[in-house]
Amino acid sequence: MERIPILKMGEYLLVTIQVDMHDQLALTLQDDLTNRIVETRAKGVLIDISSLEIVDSFIGRMLGNIGAMSRILDAETVVVGMRPAVAITLVELGLSLKGVRTALNVEKGMDLLRAQVARKVSGNGRSPD
């Protein structure tokens, strides 16, 4: 079965969506990702959607859900590389992904993720690993 690879990089997970998403693929990703977060005790998830050209309300909602689920599992989510057309579509659909952080590209996304995790760790009063 087709799957979207989830790469582990330090304490972060990298998801690069290179194919057009269909509903089943999105549900599988949601499943895999939550499992991997628990398995690897990841602190952050970076989802690169720069190759994603078509979104519908389901995929948009799925992105939001992944963000919410990750937060419950104590991992920050950053969505990077959204195309202008995709952004406009999501806004027109009324989905502004409130719970998810966004960045222009992978580099900025990683910076954001690091800053976010560092802030959270210091905020909780725990020493960084």
Add this chain to the structure above:
Amino acid sequence: MESNTTVAKLPEMVKKHQQNLLATWVSHQLASKHSRPGLIKESELRQQSQQFLSAFIQALQNGASFEIGSSTWAGVRDILSQISRSRATQGFSPTETALFVFSLKQPLFSVIRQELALDGVALADQTWSTTLLLDELGLYTMEVYQKGREEFISRQQQELTELSTPVVSLWEGVLALPLIGTLDSSRTQVVMENLLEQIVSTGASLAIIDITGVPTVDTLVAQHLLKTVAAARLMGADCIISGIRPQIAQTIVHLGVELGNVITKASLADAFAVALERSGLMITRAASRP
């Protein structure tokens, strides 16, 4: 059929009196109180009238039909649209343009009266059918004139939309979007697309939307602004709305518009200061002057 006989007679009459008709028609046009000697030369007017008249005769001879939409009248329609378009650009008013065709009525009727003086019924029939024909041609002229104006307006509107939505780069990673004029949905679309394209190409992480030039902000405009902000956020760029005049601040609150967690500033300068602070930059005075 009776109408056929009258139609059959008209081309002959017009043909017979062509020169006379042209001369009286042109002099009628020149003498009319709507004549505009400053806008069009007499020679040009004469030439246009000549062209129309010969096409008119041609069409009359070719078919028994008074249906100006048919192919028989294609030549006449072409000439009329040409004249009508050129008049629209020359600055003629609608009335003056329509009068080109309508002023043919009087000369044409006197020809008909002259020819059919002895037959009252035929005279009335002929006059009536000719009136209908000329009316249709006149209305066609107006339609073309109107269409020309509409094309002109929509072209200008489009230019205005593109002109008034520039995205400028203020600093590395800081974009400014000075909005001028009312925001409707089609303009918002253009603005949004421009902004997002620029965010991608410059890699900016902050965009300042300046609404100093937006005359009024109602719920719809606010909604459009918020949409733009949300779209930019999805691309990973934060937005600051600046240039909010006191009047507009009052309106926004009275309307109960919720701007959410968007940063708002009174002036572009304030917004720029925030942008610099975010980028970790600082402006300091150079060495103090004596």
